[in-house]
Amino acid sequence: MALIYNADIRPSKLELVQAWAPTQSWFPRDGDDALSNVGAYRFDDPAGEVGIETLLLSLANGTVIQIPLTYRGAPLEGAEKHLITTMEHSVLGDRWVYDGVGDPVYVAATANAALTGGSQAELLVSADGSDSVVRREPTVFVAGSGTEASAGTSPPAATVVVRNKGGVTLAEMGEIRLAIARVVSGSALAAFTDAETLAGTWAAQDAAVPLVAVWRG
Numbered sequence: 212m213a214l215i216y217n218a219d220i221r222p223s224k225l226e227l228v229q230a231w232a233p234t235q236s237w238f239p240r241d242g243d244d245a246l247s248n249v250g251a252y253r254f255d256d257p258a259g260e261v262g263i264e265t266l267l268l269s270l271a272n273g274t275v276i277q278i279p280l281t282y283r284g285a286p287l288e289g290a291e292k293h294l295i296t297t298m299e300h301s302v303l304g305d306r307w308v309y310d311g312v313g314d315p316v317y318v319a320a321t322a323n324a325a326l327t328g329g330s331q332a333e334l335l336v337s338a339d340g341s342d343s344v345v346r347r348e349p350t351v352f353v354a355g356s357g358t359e360a361s362a363g364t365s366p367p368a369a370t371v372v373v374r375n376k377g378g379v380t381l382a383e384m385g386e387i388r389l390a391i392a393r394v395v396s397g398s399a400l401a402a403f404t405d406a407e408t409l410a411g412t413w414a415a416q417d418a419a420v421p422l423v424a425v426w427r428g
Contacts, residue, residue: 224280246268249351249413249415251265260283261317264280267351290313319384328355383428409422
């Protein structure tokens with residue numbers, strides 16, 4: 212489960228990705244960079260230290276992009292180039308926000324979901340910081356295609372090798388390989404025919420669309 216606090220954050224998630232995403236090589240160039248929220252899904256960090264959330268956002272022309280984020284209470288050593296910004300969280304204090312593709316915790320959690328047939332985390336909201344929580348319905352539902360009993364993808368003490376190829380970001384961590392569709396479409400990950408997939412649905416997308424492909428290299 213993912214515990215969410217009803218907190219004030221500055222900058223907001225939309226503000227931080229609006230400033231960062233258009234500077235990336237994979238960002239679609241259509242003359243209007245304005246983004247709007249589509250939905251999001253989360254995974255659990257088994258250690259309970261890192262927030263893992265993937266945002267889906269829409270451009271004015273309807274194109275959907277995918278931005279994985281990780282939220283940390285301290286800088287991630289060796290991942291400076293993946294740092295998007297820092298934010299002020301009214302409950303948790305200063306948070307370091309990373310492009311998730313370069314964070315071993317994101318890579319491990321996403322690979323585990325895809326390889327084992329997992330799904331998004333259950334969302335529990337703490338309104339006042341107490342032990343009392345309420346469930347929140349996810350805005351994006353994801354499911355992995357794999358059938359492994361256990362993927363064994365606990366993050367090693369290593370960095371992630373990341374490169375962009377068009378509208379797809381490739382991430383390597385040990386033997387694990389991820390292809391993340393930055394620009395989401397039914398054909399974005401069609402080249403990865405031997406991979407397991409993490410596919411998603413949301414309010415405007417009834418048919419599951421591949422979001423991430425995962426395989427072992």
